[in-house]
Amino acid sequence: MKAFLLALVMVLVAGPALAGDPTAEELLQRYDEVMGPRTFEAESQMTAWREDGSSRTYELRMLKAEDDKSRIWFKSPASVKGQEILRVGDNLWVYLPSVKRATRMANRESFQGGDFNNADILRVSYSKDYTGKVVASDVPETWALELKAKSQETAYDAIKLWVRKSDGLPVKAQYFGTSGQMLRSAEFSDYVEFEKGYQRPAKVVMRNELVKSRRSEMVVKSLKRGVEVPAQRFTQTDLGR
Amino acid sequence: MYLLGVLFLVLAAAPALAAEVTGYVESRTQYSRSRVHGLLPTDAQPEVQQILELNAQPRHEYRPGGFVAADLSLFLQGAWRYRGLDTEGQEVGVPVREASAARPFVSLSELYVSHEVVPALHLLAGKKRILWGTGWAYNPTDLLNPPKDPTDPTSQRVGAYMLRVEVPLEKFTFSLVASPAVLEQESGLPRALLVYPEWNALDHEAHYLLAARAYALVANADLNLMLFHSNLYRDDFEDKTQLGFSFSRYFFDDYELHVEALVGRGSARSYPTPGCLDSGEAAVDCFRRGEPLISQRRLEEKRLRPRILVGTRYQFSDESLLSAEYLYQADGLKRSEFQDVVSGLSLLSVARELGLDTEQVLEQLLGGTEAGLSQRFRFVPISRHYAFLTFQKPKIRDDFTVSASLIANLRDLSGLLAPSVAWSTTEWMTLTLSGFVPFSGPSSLAATVPATGEHVSEFELIPSSYRVLLQARLFY
Numbered sequence: 262m263k264a265f266l267l268a269l270v271m272v273l274v275a276g277p278a279l280a281g282d283p284t285a286e287e288l289l290q291r292y293d294e295v296m297g298p299r300t301f302e303a304e305s306q307m308t309a310w311r312e313d314g315s316s317r318t319y320e321l322r323m324l325k326a327e328d329d330k331s332r333i334w335f336k337s338p339a340s341v342k343g344q345e346i347l348r349v350g351d352n353l354w355v356y357l358p359s360v361k362r363a364t365r366m367a368n369r370e371s372f373q374g375g376d377f378n379n380a381d382i383l384r385v386s387y388s389k390d391y392t393g394k395v396v397a398s399d400v401p402e403t404w405a406l407e408l409k410a411k412s413q414e415t416a417y418d419a420i421k422l423w424v425r426k427s428d429g430l431p432v433k434a435q436y437f438g439t440s441g442q443m444l445r446s447a448e449f450s451d452y453v454e455f456e457k458g459y460q461r462p463a464k465v466v467m468r469n470e471l472v473k474s475r476r477s478e479m480v481v482k483s484l485k486r487g488v489e490v491p492a493q494r495f496t497q498t499d500l501g502r
Numbered sequence: 503m504y505l506l507g508v509l510f511l512v513l514a515a516a517p518a519l520a521a522e523v524t525g526y527v528e529s530r531t532q533y534s535r536s537r538v539h540g541l542l543p544t545d546a547q548p549e550v551q552q553i554l555e556l557n558a559q560p561r562h563e564y565r566p567g568g569f570v571a572a573d574l575s576l577f578l579q580g581a582w583r584y585r586g587l588d589t590e591g592q593e594v595g596v597p598v599r600e601a602s603a604a605r606p607f608v609s610l611s612e613l614y615v616s617h618e619v620v621p622a623l624h625l626l627a628g629k630k631r632i633l634w635g636t637g638w639a640y641n642p643t644d645l646l647n648p649p650k651d652p653t654d655p656t657s658q659r660v661g662a663y664m665l666r667v668e669v670p671l672e673k674f675t676f677s678l679v680a681s682p683a684v685l686e687q688e689s690g691l692p693r694a695l696l697v698y699p700e701w702n703a704l705d706h707e708a709h710y711l712l713a714a715r716a717y718a719l720v721a722n723a724d725l726n727l728m729l730f731h732s733n734l735y736r737d738d739f740e741d742k743t744q745l746g747f748s749f750s751r752y753f754f755d756d757y758e759l760h761v762e763a764l765v766g767r768g769s770a771r772s773y774p775t776p777g778c779l780d781s782g783e784a785a786v787d788c789f790r791r792g793e794p795l796i797s798q799r800r801l802e803e804k805r806l807r808p809r810i811l812v813g814t815r816y817q818f819s820d821e822s823l824l825s826a827e828y829l830y831q832a833d834g835l836k837r838s839e840f841q842d843v844v845s846g847l848s849l850l851s852v853a854r855e856l857g858l859d860t861e862q863v864l865e866q867l868l869g870g871t872e873a874g875l876s877q878r879f880r881f882v883p884i885s886r887h888y889a890f891l892t893f894q895k896p897k898i899r900d901d902f903t904v905s906a907s908l909i910a911n912l913r914d915l916s917g918l919l920a921p922s923v924a925w926s927t928t929e930w931m932t933l934t935l936s937g938f939v940p941f942s943g944p945s946s947l948a949a950t951v952p953a954t955g956e957h958v959s960e961f962e963l964i965p966s967s968y969r970v971l972l973q974a975r976l977f978y
Binding site for chain 2: 311312313315317318338339340342343349350351352358359360361362364365367368413414491492493494495496497498499502
């Protein structure tokens with residue numbers, strides 16, 4: 262009887278805590294909602310820092326629609342102005358104004374020569390691409406998640422992700438290849454409320470773990486969710502228009 | 503020209519939502535070693551050339567989905583050191599014969615208005631480069647645009663005059679294009695479209711191309727089905743219908759596969775008449791019999807003569823890219839026909855020594871080219887089997903890209919190797935150093951010059967032994 266009462270007390274005490282812990286699926290959905298809203302239009306700046314300490318800065322406009330569709334226009338510098346990237350599901354095209362045509366490209370190509378790859382920018386759908394589990398976190402006030410790729414289509418084989426306990430916003434991440442080697446790591450910062458009730462990190466610094474002196478920084482300058490865009494903007498034939 | 507005027511008026515008069523000008527300034531310094539003992543003339547080809555290109559690409563958006571755009575270049579050029587042979591067959595400097603070589607000229611690559619009536623209906627009028635095929639180095643279905651340089655697929659920007667109606671849907675796009683041929687042009691600007699002007703009426707026919715294209719994104723693949731109907735458009739086909747097809751898809755993440763094909767009956771290619779070019783006497787005999795020395799004998803042929811390109815690209819983990827393509831042309835020259843071409847060229851070199859103008863015949867034998875942007879290298883494939891290989895390694899010490907292109911005639915194993923190094927010195931300047939080295943195949947596969955017994959393969963016909971090109975491009 263005594264043992265039964267103790268067990269009951271344990272359940273009553275522990276119950277609320279267990280019910281309050283989000284599942285890995287819930288955390289991943291929250292990540293996707295924050296970092297890749299269903300539809301949005303954003304103006305961003307990417308700076309790639311290279312081994313010699315110099316940097317290259319790119320201005321870009323991004324449009325995202327439902328069904329894994331996104332499109333990017335490069336606005337500066339002049340050497341890449343007019344370039345576009347389109348993603349529809351697993352398909353990725355690049356439009357080069359110098360050739361005046363679109364060609365297919367692989368998902369893992371680096372994004373404009375920086376340390377992000379195309380999937381980092383154009384495919385933010387972790388709940389679709391990865392299975393996750395919550396693990397013990399070494400960062401205070403965060404949940405830690407270990408993600409494993411569901412297929413070989415993804416840019417990384419595994420990801421370790423830390424999100425804030427308070428609102429589920431990402432804090433940092435580590436990205437691993439099939440060999441288990443860490444390829445990149447990311448730090449999320451500058452949390453900005455772009456719309457009422459919608460906050461996200463405005464700055465992501467992606468470090469190249471294979472070449473430590475390299476890193477790229479993406480700063481979101483403006484972001485508007487819920488934009489209505491014709492389906493034609495996400496077709497290969499619309500590139501260059 | 504009337505169309506151009508209307509476009510300029512639209513450009514100037516429309517209220518601007520957004521207007522911008524981009525472009526570049528490029529300096530090209532080239533040294534080319536003339537192959538003075540070759541079969542093609544070199545006396546109109548400078549060994550040293552300096553070109554300055556001032557390019558502007560204005561774009562003026564007059565409403566959402568409606569804009570006028572142009573791509574215009576002014577070329578200033580200087581040319582020096584022309585080489586040829588004297589009467590004794592010794593190499594000598596020759597006076598400049600091509601006065602135009604040093605004259606500035608304007609090249610209009612594009613000038614068009616694009617108007618989105620509704621998202622599912624687009625109209626376009628003007629000069630525009632459009633490419634539906636998926637080939638990288640070469641596009642068999644590209645009947646519209648001037649030929650591009652397979653050693654640098656990024657160097658061709660010249661389009662064709664057209665009216666286009668396009669219906670883009672989510673996974674399908676339907677396009678209709680009507681393009682009149684440019685029949686007279688000066689400095690890259692047209693003086694006559696569709697029909698010859700009365701003061702130079704070479705014929706009274708309409709020269710045009712009509713094209714229809716259906717595009718579909720199916721099973722993660724780009725599919726294009728094309729139908730062309732042409733009349734004396736860039737070739738001598740009259741009322742000719744041809745079918746085109748292209749495909750491109752990634753397999754196993756990193757392997758891209760593409761196919762592009764053009765199928766039609768007959769060929770507009772010129773072929774030497776067998777036996778008529780073996781010697782001067784044979785040519786005179788044929789001439790006396792009223793037999794043409796060169797003819798388009800397959801022009802009306804009923805047999806299908808497809809051109810098919812199959813290619814793949816693979817990306818390595820360090821982002822290096824390897825591209826391999828194979829081109830088959832059913833109307834390309836067979837070995838015996840190439841021998842006839844070499845015999846013909848040998849006779850032409852004798853004719854030139856006698857002071858005859860052989861340029862037109864040369865173009866017939868080797869395929870003509872069109873004035874437009876000056877390219878690093880023009881390629882008109884005349885044989886049946888070609889391979890194109892390109893390897894590119896970017897991001898060497900961040901800013902350097904090394905690449906090498908190879909074009910090879912798979913029948914005689916001659917080819918052209920084009921290595922290059924590009925250095926993006928800043929965000930707005932790129933320096934590129936390129937080389938072009940033609941090489942011959944084995945003698946056993948080459949043709950023979952009847953007069954000398956010398957062996958000649960296709961890429962030995964290029965009138966330079968090698969070329970070196972330094973480009974400096976400043977973007978603005």
